[in-house]
Amino acid sequence: MSGSGDIALIAGQGVLPGLIARAAPGLLVCEMEGTPSEIGTPETLRFRVERLVPFLDTLADRGIKQVVFAGALQRPRVDMELIDPRSAQLVPRLAMAMQGGDDATLRAVIEIFEDWDFQVVGAHEIAPDLVCAPGVICGAPSDRDRADMARAAAIVADLGRADIGQGAVVAGGLCLAVETLPGTDAMLDFVHLHKGLRDDLKAASGVFYKAPKPGQDRRADLPVIGVRTVQKAAAAGLSGIAFEAGGVMLLERDAVIAAAQDAGLFLWACAP
Template sequence: MSATALIAGTGALPRLLAGVISGDWVLCEMEGFPSSVPGIEPVRFRVERLVPFLDGLVDRGIGRVIFAGAMRRPRLDPELFDARTATLVPRLLQAMQSGDDATLREVIAIFEDWDLEVVGADQIDPDLVPGPGVLTGNPTNADAADADRAAAIVAALGSVDIGQGAVVAQGLCLAVEALPGTDAMLEFAALHQGLRPNPDGARGVVFKAPKPGQDRRIDLPSIGPETVKRAAAAGLAGIAWEAGGVLLLDRAATLAEAEARGLFLWAR
């Protein structure tokens, strides 16, 4: 069996996967984006030196790659490109102009050019992706209607490769996810709680889902204890998501947080 490379960004997911990867594996980090995986010296790389990094993975006997955790687009230094990596720049720049999903698809394609199999986090730990059902709490009919509305908004956002989340209360969209991410979306919703037309009506729902047609091996949306805390701070009734399409991180802690704050968790 070939070895695995865990290309880790920030957040809880790399640490969770590090505990369940079978066989030989190495930790890799893009410079400037340290992971949360403790006690392991990573192989660090820069995009400007991507080809030597890929060659190094192959030389190490790596055959499988997992991308996990958050990474922002790095600032590239033209002077650091080696000649072979420079030939990939037109591919990457063209993809980056189309959005995050197009960029990540091109990244996957480049890794596959080196015969590296890219696998999703859910293939390593299927329990990270819950199937349909209410995990805790009791969404009302009004919550279900808000979740339906939010799902339609997320599908529209995803079709133009913008975001994977939306906050809806009483049928009105309070916030959508864009480049700053889920935390920023929920902070915005928290600042604008007064926009609900009926203060005593439905409190609202945050909904998350992959983009339509997204390659689900990379950049699946995620939910964790911090999401619950921020949803509660925004005055929302709960969190809903597309069943089978969202990573539930630290499941026990996330459920405990939701129960303590009176929020529902619903895989739709």
């Protein structure tokens, strides 16, 4: 691993970029215009996708050796009039990748950075405490919960192969919702609004399971679980949250565990 001064953080939205910045003080924070992070400073290097090549050249000139992507990045609206000639040569490559879905787009972006001799590393490599070893972290999943987890894991694997999403909710063996483009919060809100789909309304039931997509490049878009995820799962009346050990990051782990314990939810890092 390079020294922090050799690392550039491509910071998106959410709390993850701040956690990475604290884990590696002195790294160079970079933001894409239109997607500001929560850690921007006067020293933050801002760039436009239309001028991607000059941005890459700037990173090289500053002695950057490694690049880490962290946080949600919205697909930018490209202003064709702002594209410089060298960046224009990358447009067909990126456009083709975007037609293949999020995974293909991320792979193409990583390959471009690698073409400039940057080593792209995962956020969990900079801050390894964000991922968990296998085991139940808090609470106690029942046999029914374990069966629902297994069913949800199979569904998530199929979703991932189709590049659709990284999560699903299963209760009593029935799939109540899957994660699609609107994201995890929208999925859990849907389950909350449709509690009547479950047989037993008097007891919490159902498991939310989250995992990376099969074959996903884990250096970008690794799934995350935060306090808001726990709150949404509790509001949806679920028994707990299960996720792939080593493949999902817990943001602000102590706060997430405390929130789960307060809500009576289990947290379970499942062996892949």
